[in-house]
Amino acid sequence: GAGRDIGGDGIGPDVVAQAVRVLTALDLGLDFAEAPVGGHAYRVAGHPLPPETLALAARADAILFGAVGDPDCDGLERQLRPEQAILGLRRELGLFANLRPARLFPGLADASALRPEVAGAIDLMIVRELTGDVYFGTPRGRRTTADGLREGFDTMRYDEAEIARIARLGFETARGRRGRLCSVDKANVLETSQLWRDVVTEIAAEYSDVALTHMYVDNAAMQLVRAPGQFDTIVTGNLFGDILSDQASMCVGSIGLLPSASLDAAGKGLYEPIHGSAPDIAGQDRANPLATILSAAMMLRHSLGLADAAARIEAAVAAVLASGARTADLGGTIGTAAMGDRVIAALA
Amino acid sequence: GAGRDIGGDGIGPDVVAQAVRVLTALDLGLDFAEAPVGGHAYRVAGHPLPPETLALAARADAILFGAVGDPDCDGLERQLRPEQAILGLRRELGLFANLRPARLFPGLADASALRPEVAGAIDLMIVRELTGDVYFGTPRGRRTTADGLREGFDTMRYDEAEIARIARLGFETARGRRGRLCSVDKANVLETSQLWRDVVTEIAAEYSDVALTHMYVDNAAMQLVRAPGQFDTIVTGNLFGDILSDQASMCVGSIGLLPSASLDAAGKGLYEPIHGSAPDIAGQDRANPLATILSAAMMLRHSLGLADAAARIEAAVAAVLASGARTADLGGTIGTAAMGDRVIAALA
Ligand SMILES: CC(C)[C@H](C(=O)O)[C@@H](O)C(=O)O
Ligand SMILES: CC(C)[C@H](C(=O)O)[C@@H](O)C(=O)O
Numbered sequence: 053g054a055g056r057d058i059g060g061d062g063i064g065p066d067v068v069a070q071a072v073r074v075l076t077a078l079d080l081g082l083d084f085a086e087a088p089v090g091g092h093a094y095r096v097a098g099h100p101l102p103p104e105t106l107a108l109a110a111r112a113d114a115i116l117f118g119a120v121g122d123p124d125c126d127g128l129e130r131q132l133r134p135e136q137a138i139l140g141l142r143r144e145l146g147l148f149a150n151l152r153p154a155r156l157f158p159g160l161a162d163a164s165a166l167r168p169e170v171a172g173a174i175d176l177m178i179v180r181e182l183t184g185d186v187y188f189g190t191p192r193g194r195r196t197t198a199d200g201l202r203e204g205f206d207t208m209r210y211d212e213a214e215i216a217r218i219a220r221l222g223f224e225t226a227r228g229r230r231g232r233l234c235s236v237d238k239a240n241v242l243e244t245s246q247l248w249r250d251v252v253t254e255i256a257a258e259y260s261d262v263a264l265t266h267m268y269v270d271n272a273a274m275q276l277v278r279a280p281g282q283f284d285t286i287v288t289g290n291l292f293g294d295i296l297s298d299q300a301s302m303c304v305g306s307i308g309l310l311p312s313a314s315l316d317a318a319g320k321g322l323y324e325p326i327h328g329s330a331p332d333i334a335g336q337d338r339a340n341p342l343a344t345i346l347s348a349a350m351m352l353r354h355s356l357g358l359a360d361a362a363a364r365i366e367a368a369v370a371a372v373l374a375s376g377a378r379t380a381d382l383g384g385t386i387g388t389a390a391m392g393d394r395v396i397a398a399l400a
Numbered sequence: 401g402a403g404r405d406i407g408g409d410g411i412g413p414d415v416v417a418q419a420v421r422v423l424t425a426l427d428l429g430l431d432f433a434e435a436p437v438g439g440h441a442y443r444v445a446g447h448p449l450p451p452e453t454l455a456l457a458a459r460a461d462a463i464l465f466g467a468v469g470d471p472d473c474d475g476l477e478r479q480l481r482p483e484q485a486i487l488g489l490r491r492e493l494g495l496f497a498n499l500r501p502a503r504l505f506p507g508l509a510d511a512s513a514l515r516p517e518v519a520g521a522i523d524l525m526i527v528r529e530l531t532g533d534v535y536f537g538t539p540r541g542r543r544t545t546a547d548g549l550r551e552g553f554d555t556m557r558y559d560e561a562e563i564a565r566i567a568r569l570g571f572e573t574a575r576g577r578r579g580r581l582c583s584v585d586k587a588n589v590l591e592t593s594q595l596w597r598d599v600v601t602e603i604a605a606e607y608s609d610v611a612l613t614h615m616y617v618d619n620a621a622m623q624l625v626r627a628p629g630q631f632d633t634i635v636t637g638n639l640f641g642d643i644l645s646d647q648a649s650m651c652v653g654s655i656g657l658l659p660s661a662s663l664d665a666a667g668k669g670l671y672e673p674i675h676g677s678a679p680d681i682a683g684q685d686r687a688n689p690l691a692t693i694l695s696a697a698m699m700l701r702h703s704l705g706l707a708d709a710a711a712r713i714e715a716a717v718a719a720v721l722a723s724g725a726r727t728a729d730l731g732g733t734i735g736t737a738a739m740g741d742r743v744i745a746a747l748a
C-alpha cells in the first residue's frame with residue numbers, strides 16, 4: 053500500500069512509496085503493513101513511536117523505513133521528537149549492527165566532489181554499532197553546577213560484549229569482502245575507545261585470515277577524503293560511524309543513492325536510506341528514491357532470503373543510472389515517481 | 401636553538417627546527433627556550449609533561465609545539481602516554497580556543513583529492529573548543545558491570561560558561577571574516593549538544609551582524625566534502641572539532657600545510673601544526689615544515705603583536721609553493737631543511 057502512514061516525515065513517504073512499487077512489481081508475495089512514525093506519528097498519535105507502530109515492527113519479518121525529522125517539532129521535549137522514533141526502534145528491536153556500503157555506480161564519477169580517479173576507487177563497507185555509545189549511555193541530561201551554571205552531559209560507554217558482537221560482524225564482513233578490517237576509535241584520548249581497541253584486538257585472534265588495523269577517528273575522516281580506496285571494511289562505534297558514513301556517502305556522489313541495513317542478532321532488520329527527511333523538498337516529487345529502493349534490495353537479501361530478487365533490483369538501478377537518468381540531487385530533472393517507473397521498467 | 405629537546409616526538413623536532421630558523425632569520429629579538437615533551441620527555445624525564453616543561457610553558461609569552469605520539473609508548477598506562485603532554489598543556493594553561501584555518505594555496509589545487517573547483521572554493525576557519533567535552537569530562541575509566549563484564553566509559557559535558565566563551569570567539573572570528581558562523585553539534589541525540597545549541601543561540605543576540613546557522617555533525621562532515629565553499633567560520637566542541645578539522649585539512653591538499661593556534665583568555669597561545677608525529681619518517685629530512693612555519697607566523701600575530709613579520713612569513717611560504725617547491729607529502733622531492741632554506745630565501 054502507499055497511504056500517508058508509510059515512510060515517516062518529509063520525503064520519507066515519497067521515497068518509500070517508490071520502493072514499495074518496485075517490490076510489488078517483483079511479485080514476491082510480500083505482505084505489506086504500514087504504521088505512522090516520526091513527527092507524523094506525533095501529530096496523529098501523540099508520540100513519534102506509538103506502541104502500535106513498535107508492536108507492528110516487532111511482529112514484522114523486516115522493516116522498510118523512510119526518514120524522520122521535522123523542524124516543526126524542534127520545540128518539543130526530546131522524548132517527543134521525531135528522531136526518538138528511529139532511536140527507539142533500534143534500541144527496542146536490538147538492531148545493533150548498521151551496514152553502510154559505499155561504492156561508486158558506473159557513470160556517476162562526475163557527481164562526486166572528489167576527483168574521478170579518487171571516487172572511482174571507493175568500495176567500502178562501514179559496520180557501525182547502533183545501540184550503544186554516547187547515544188544511549190546513562191546518566192545523561194541537564195543539571196546545575198555548584199556555580200549555578202546550566203550543564204549538559206552524556207555518558208559514552210561500551211562493555212566488552214557489545215564490542216565483541218559488532219567486532220565479530222566486522223570480521224565476518226571483511227572475510228566476505230577483501231579480507232581487511234579497519235577499526236576506528238579515539239583510543240589516545242577516550243577510555244571507551246581504549247577498551248574498544250583492546251577487545252577488537254582480542255577478537256582478531258579468531259580471524260587470523262583477516263588483516264586488522266586500527267585508526268584514530270580524526271585520521272580516518274582525513275583518509276576517507278585523501279585516499280578512500282585504501283579501505284575495505286570499517287568497524288566503529290555509534291557516534292564515529294554516524295559521522296564517517298555520512299562523509300563516505302558524499303564521496304561517491306549523492307547521499308540519495310546510499311542504502312543501509314540495521315540488523316539484530318538473528319538477521320531481522322530495518323532498512324532505510326542514509327539520507328534524512330529533507331523537509332524542504334517533501335511531497336514535490338523531487339527526492340531521489342534510489343537509496344530506498346536499494347535499501348529494499350538489502351532487505352530482500354539480508355532478512356527475507358531473496359537474494360536473486362535483490363540482485364535484480366540492484367542491476368535495474370545500475371542500468372537506470374548508466375542510462376543517464378538523474379534526479380535533482382544528481383543535477384538531473386527526473387522526478388521521484390518517474391525514477392520509480394524507470395527502475396520498474398528496467399526490472400524486465 | 402635546535403637541540404633534541406625541541407619539538408617533541410617523531411618529525412616534531414625536524415619541523416620545529418625549521419620554524420626556529422625562519423623566526424631567527426627575521427631577527428625579531430625573540431628569546432628561545434626549549435624543553436622536552438611527549439614520549440621523548442618520558443624517556444629523559446619519566447613523564448610526558450615534566451613539571452619543568454610545564455613551568456617553562458607557563459612563563460613563556462608563547463609556545464611553539466611540534467608533535468607528540470610514539471608507538472613505543474602504546475603499552476604505557478594512559479597518564480604516561482605522549483598525548484597526555486598536549487592534553488595537559490591545553491588544560492593547565494587554559495588554552496580553550498583552537499583556531500584551525502583551511503585555505504588552498506595558489507598552485508596547489510592538483511594536490512587535493514577534491515576536484516579543483518571544489519578545493520579552490522575552500523576558505524574556512526574552524527574554531528574548536530579545546531579544554532572541555534568528552535576529552536576531559538569526569539567520571540571516566542574502566543569498571544566491571546553487574547554481569548562481570550569489562551566496561552569503558554567517558555563523560556561528555558559542557559557548562560554554559562564554557563560554551564558562551566567559545567561561541568563569542570566564534571562570533572568575533574566570523575565578524576572579522578565573511579560574517580557567517582555555523583555551529584556544529586549533534587543536538588538531535590545528545591543533551592550536551594542541546595545545551596550547546598541553546599547557548600550559542602542566546603549569544604547570537606549580541607552579534608546581530610553575524611548570520612548564525614546550526615548543523616548536525618554528520619551533515620557537516622558530508623557538506624565539508626560536498627561543498628566546502630559554503631563555510632566561513634565553524635564553531636564546535638572538542639571532539640567534533642578534532643574530526644572536522646583533520647577532514648577539512650585534507651580537502652586543501654596536505655595536512656602538512658595547516659597551522660593552528662590554541663589560545664587562552666588573554667591571547668597567550670600554543671602554536672602547532674595540525675599533523676601528528678609521523679614516526680615512520682622522523683629524522684629523515686622528509687617532513688613538510690610549512691605547517692609549523694605557518695604556526696610560527698600565527699604565533700607572531702596572535703601572541704607577540706608582530707603582525708607584519710607574520711605576514712612576511714606567510715607571503716614567503718605562498719611564494720615558495722607558487723614556485724613549485726614540494727615536499728614528499730605533496731609529491732615532491734624537496735627535503736625538510738631545503739624547504740626551510742627556500743622560505744628563508746623568500747623572506748628577503
Ligand atoms: C536521525 C539521527 C538520530 C540518526 C543518527 O544519528 O543515528 C541519523 O543521523 C542516522 O545516521 O541514521
Ligand atoms: C594528539 C591528540 C590528543 C590530539 C587531539 O585529539 O586533540 C590531536 O588529534 C589534535 O587534534 O591536536
